Amino acid sequence: MSITALSFVVFIFALLAIYYLLPKKFQWVVLLVASICFYIYGGFTTIIYVLISAACVFAATHLLQNQANKTKAFIKEHKAELTREEKKAVKQKSKQRRRLILTLAILFNLAFLGVFKYSHFFIDQFNAVLSIFHLAPVDNTFSLIVPLGISYYTLMAIGYMADVYWGKAQAQKNFLKVLLFISFFPQITQGPISEYNQLSGELFKEHQFTYDNFSRGFQRMLWGFFKKMVIADALAPYVTWITTYYDKFTGITCIVGALFYMFQLYADFSGYMDIMCGYCEMLDIRLAENFNRPYFSKSLSELWRRWHITLGAWLRTYVYYPIAMSKWNQTLSQKCKKPLGEYASGKIAATIPLLFVWFVIGFWHDASWAYILWGFGNAFVIILSEWLSPVYGRMKTALKIRENALPYRAFQCIRTFGIFTFLEIVAAVQVLGGNGYQYVWRAFTNHTLPRTLEELFPSVEGLGGQFLLMLLLAFFGLGLMFVFSLVQRKKPVRDYFNKIPLFLRIVIMVVTVLIIVSSGVQASWGAGAFMYANF
Amino acid sequence: MQTFKKTTIAVISFVCLLALLSAAIIEPMIQFGWVYYCDGEYREKTAGEYEVLFMGDSDGMAAFNPAVYYDLTGKKAYNLSVEKNTGQYEYYMLKKEIERNPVKQVILQIGDETFTRDYAAEHADADAVAVMRMSNFFERWKYLVQNVSFDKWLDVYSRLLMRGINTWQSVIKGDKSAFFDASLLGWHRLETADCSIAQERIVGDYNSVELETEPLPERVQEFEKVIDYCKQQNVAVSVVFVPLSDAYLWKRSNMDAVIDKIKAVCDDNGVSFTDYNLYKDRYKLFTDKTTFKDTVHMSENGATVFTNLLVKIMQKQEKGEQVDKLFYSNYEQMKKDSPYMAYSNKDNLQ
Numbered sequence: 029m030s031i032t033a034l035s036f037v038v039f040i041f042a043l044l045a046i047y048y049l050l051p052k053k054f055q056w057v058v059l060l061v062a063s064i065c066f067y068i069y070g071g072f073t074t075i076i077y078v079l080i081s082a083a084c085v086f087a088a089t090h091l092l093q094n095q096a097n098k099t100k101a102f103i104k105e106h107k108a109e110l111t112r113e114e115k116k117a118v119k120q121k122s123k124q125r126r127r128l129i130l131t132l133a134i135l136f137n138l139a140f141l142g143v144f145k146y147s148h149f150f151i152d153q154f155n156a157v158l159s160i161f162h163l164a165p166v167d168n169t170f171s172l173i174v175p176l177g178i179s180y181y182t183l184m185a186i187g188y189m190a191d192v193y194w195g196k197a198q199a200q201k202n203f204l205k206v207l208l209f210i211s212f213f214p215q216i217t218q219g220p221i222s223e224y225n226q227l228s229g230e231l232f233k234e235h236q237f238t239y240d241n242f243s244r245g246f247q248r249m250l251w252g253f254f255k256k257m258v259i260a261d262a263l264a265p266y267v268t269w270i271t272t273y274y275d276k277f278t279g280i281t282c283i284v285g286a287l288f289y290m291f292q293l294y295a296d297f298s299g300y301m302d303i304m305c306g307y308c309e310m311l312d313i314r315l316a317e318n319f320n321r322p323y324f325s326k327s328l329s330e331l332w333r334r335w336h337i338t339l340g341a342w343l344r345t346y347v348y349y350p351i352a353m354s355k356w357n358q359t360l361s362q363k364c365k366k367p368l369g370e371y372a373s374g375k376i377a378a379t380i381p382l383l384f385v386w387f388v389i390g391f392w393h394d395a396s397w398a399y400i401l402w403g404f405g406n407a408f409v410i411i412l413s414e415w416l417s418p419v420y421g422r423m424k425t426a427l428k429i430r431e432n433a434l435p436y437r438a439f440q441c442i443r444t445f446g447i448f449t450f451l452e453i454v455a456a457v458q459v460l461g462g463n464g465y466q467y468v469w470r471a472f473t474n475h476t477l478p479r480t481l482e483e484l485f486p487s488v489e490g491l492g493g494q495f496l497l498m499l500l501l502a503f504f505g506l507g508l509m510f511v512f513s514l515v516q517r518k519k520p521v522r523d524y525f526n527k528i529p530l531f532l533r534i535v536i537m538v539v540t541v542l543i544i545v546s547s548g549v550q551a552s553w554g555a556g557a558f559m560y561a562n563f
Numbered sequence: 564m565q566t567f568k569k570t571t572i573a574v575i576s577f578v579c580l581l582a583l584l585s586a587a588i589i590e591p592m593i594q595f596g597w598v599y600y601c602d603g604e605y606r607e608k609t610a611g612e613y614e615v616l617f618m619g620d621s622d623g624m625a626a627f628n629p630a631v632y633y634d635l636t637g638k639k640a641y642n643l644s645v646e647k648n649t650g651q652y653e654y655y656m657l658k659k660e661i662e663r664n665p666v667k668q669v670i671l672q673i674g675d676e677t678f679t680r681d682y683a684a685e686h687a688d689a690d691a692v693a694v695m696r697m698s699n700f701f702e703r704w705k706y707l708v709q710n711v712s713f714d715k716w717l718d719v720y721s722r723l724l725m726r727g728i729n730t731w732q733s734v735i736k737g738d739k740s741a742f743f744d745a746s747l748l749g750w751h752r753l754e755t756a757d758c759s760i761a762q763e764r765i766v767g768d769y770n771s772v773e774l775e776t777e778p779l780p781e782r783v784q785e786f787e788k789v790i791d792y793c794k795q796q797n798v799a800v801s802v803v804f805v806p807l808s809d810a811y812l813w814k815r816s817n818m819d820a821v822i823d824k825i826k827a828v829c830d831d832n833g834v835s836f837t838d839y840n841l842y843k844d845r846y847k848l849f850t851d852k853t854t855f856k857d858t859v860h861m862s863e864n865g866a867t868v869f870t871n872l873l874v875k876i877m878q879k880q881e882k883g884e885q886v887d888k889l890f891y892s893n894y895e896q897m898k899k900d901s902p903y904m905a906y907s908n909k910d911n912l913q
Contacts, residue, residue, distance in 0.1 A: 238566060534577050541581060
């Protein structure tokens with residue numbers, strides 16, 4: 029079911045009415061039924077994989093919890109008889125069993141992800157190896173329908189199982205509640221990747237309808253639709269045109285294309301988040317935020333704490349820290365201390381898990397070398413800036429640069445945005461079948477100045493004058509986004525908006541709906557689905 | 564209770580204001596005929612006067628002039644064609660008109676893509692135009708409910724809003740050129756423009772575009788539904804392919820294959836098919852400089868010439884005369900006589 033379709037709008041408002049009309053204890057059941065309906069709309073087979081994943085998670089967390097409880101009970105019962113070493117041995121054996129359960133469950137879930145999302149990639153690499161030995165390639169022309177949201181719910185499932193393993197969460201005794209956690213439809217196509225404790229606390233409590241939640245949630249949804257349909261989808265044809273036929277355009281046009289891509293990407297992804305977070309707010313459910321004005325970041329590592337926040341948090345908790353705190357990493361760090369010094373050994377201990385994290389991020393985004401290299405590109409910049417931070421510190425002192433000075437902060441933001449754009453556009457052009465490096469090379473070495481506005485903003489073949497109007501609206505929208513980002517440093521824009529008289533607010537919202545429908549619906553037709561849903 | 568009251572007031576105000584503004588944008592262009600195809604009320608008023616109906620897409624809308632037809636035959640005709648027409652629209656409109664206006668003859672215009680066009684990308688425009696042609700508010704909703712799937716309503720609404728906004732812009736500027744003109748009887752009058760191919764492109768353009776040939780089952784079904792209905796109502800049906808510019812045909816490499824498929828469908832349904840592109844005097848009558856607005860739409864001059872020719876050929880056919888000698892047997896033969904051949908090096912043409 030497309031989020032921008034009329035049937036989805038009718039679906040969510042019908043759900044809203046049923047949700048609040050039924051007794052509060054059934055609210056989570058209503059959400060579960062709605063999530064299942066959402067899945068089934070795309071075909072009955074899509075729900076099967078979610079059910080299997082949920083069943084695996086339910087079984088695994090139960091086994092983990094039981095094992096932990098049994099061990100605790102055993103030790104408590106035999107407290108007096110057991111020696112310290114014996115207690116340690118019992119705990120160690122229990123930990124090994126639980127680790128085995130967790131590992132098998134994670135591998136089971138990852139196997140589905142691997143087959144549906146990565147099988148073509150693995151076969152391609154295998155065929156590349158076969159070709160070295162002049163052997164016949166394996167058939168790679170079969171098609172698999174990737175289950176909706178598999179990239180997202182697999183991570184959530186793994187996170188939940190890990191939380192139970194570490195004792196951070198209690199295993200849920202109700203299978204249907206586990207199913208709801210995994211399949212909750214607002215987050216299934218593009219996140220956020222929620223932690224079990226946070227989301228379950230929201231899903232399973234009783235919710236009271238308030239006018240405040242309803243109106244604020246609706247306002248946020250509307251803003252999300254505006255970002256996606258009026259901004260992102262209007263920029264999409266131009267971005268595709270310029271990034272596909274970049275060799276025909278001037279360097280400046282290529283730079284414009286790259287900038288359009290970055291605005292499209294942000295408006296598309298954050299627009300979806302606003303739609304879903306806004307809708308959940310209407311349901312009195314708080315989803316985790318995924319964006320915090322990322323293009324105002326002063327470094328790439330800061331940007332990744334403000335862009336797709338929940339993915340970063342998930343990787344930090346379930347990949348980075350386990351690797352960083354693992355025995356072998358600690359041992360390696362210790363071994364490096366003597367020859368390389370404390371500073372270097374500390375950095376190595378941080379660098380290795382970081383490299384692994386960025387490999388996972390790249391590979392998770394897309395089953396292609398373009399995105400794996402994109403991940404390592406991000407890692408390289410972040411690691412380099414970490415390693416050279418003392419050097420930067422000394423340079424700033426020598427040059428008498430004040431960290432908080434506006435020009436320096438502006439420089440940092442522009443620099444970070446430039447690096448992020450470079451990494452993103454290279455990967456994006458590669459995935460489209462072009463050469464991302466040639467694109468960037470052309471952007472900076474072709475010094476031909478566009479002689480007309482038409483050369484700077486070339487018309488897309490097949491699109492009429494109407495799209496120029498949509499583009500103008502998109503620019504207006506970008507301006508609004510920028511202003512809202514500045515305003516939001518102090519407090520949410522909605523706080524200011526809700527001070528306006530009700531009638532005027534309704535007029536503004538109605539006009540926004542008309543703009544979204546008249547301009548956005550047609551732009552969406554050409555642009556297609558949400559970009560991050562492809563991941 | 565306060566919360567419920569506040570929410571209800573806000574929601575109702577929102578919905579009412581949205582409906583009001585939408586109506587203010589869309590309704591005037593339909594009610595006041597600010598667009599040339601908003602003729603629903605006029606057709607309702609004049610129902611019963613027509614003997615011949617002409618139905619097709621934008622090519623047909625520009626090619627058939629009912630006033631010229633009346634001058635030549637004494638029969639009152641109406642051009643029901645519309646840009647981006649769909650089979651559903653054709654059936655709905657013809658049925659509606661024949662029910663209140665029993666006619667003797669329907670002339671169906673089809674184009675090279677009528678049977679192969681996938682409406683996925685264009686349905687919203689087609690449905691929006693169809694809705695605008697309905698005579699009143701309830702008719703419009705009836706058409707929407709019966710012929711447009713629910714998920715596509717938003718697309719149609721979007722198209723209507725855009726057309727409404729564009730129309731308001733024209734009205735504010737005082738531009739009435741697109742207004743409905745009852746005297747045209749559904750015909751779309753277009754100015755002449757030279758659509759000839761530039762000399763340096765003649766060789767490169769030759770047979771450079773290949774059209775889809777295989778008819779889509781759903782398009783054929785829609786066509787057959789129209790034919791079956793006309794037969795039930797004892798209405799004679801003639802299927803025509805109106806003239807396209809030489810520039811257009813010069814580029815298309817497989818028109819013969821396309822026409823063969825169209826002929827097969829017409830033969831299966833027992834209806835006559837006449838391709839006016841193959842008329843032997845086409846290069847004298849339908850020149851790219853004088854009879855077209857663009858490569859596929861005839862201008863006012865072209866419509867006069869074509870309507871004259873249509874009447875002449877149809878009268879001969881009614882008398883039982885053989886008209887095959889007046890037409891080329893295929894496009895390959897036709898292209899050999901094209902004026903563009905004189906400007907091109909024949910050896911370079913494949």
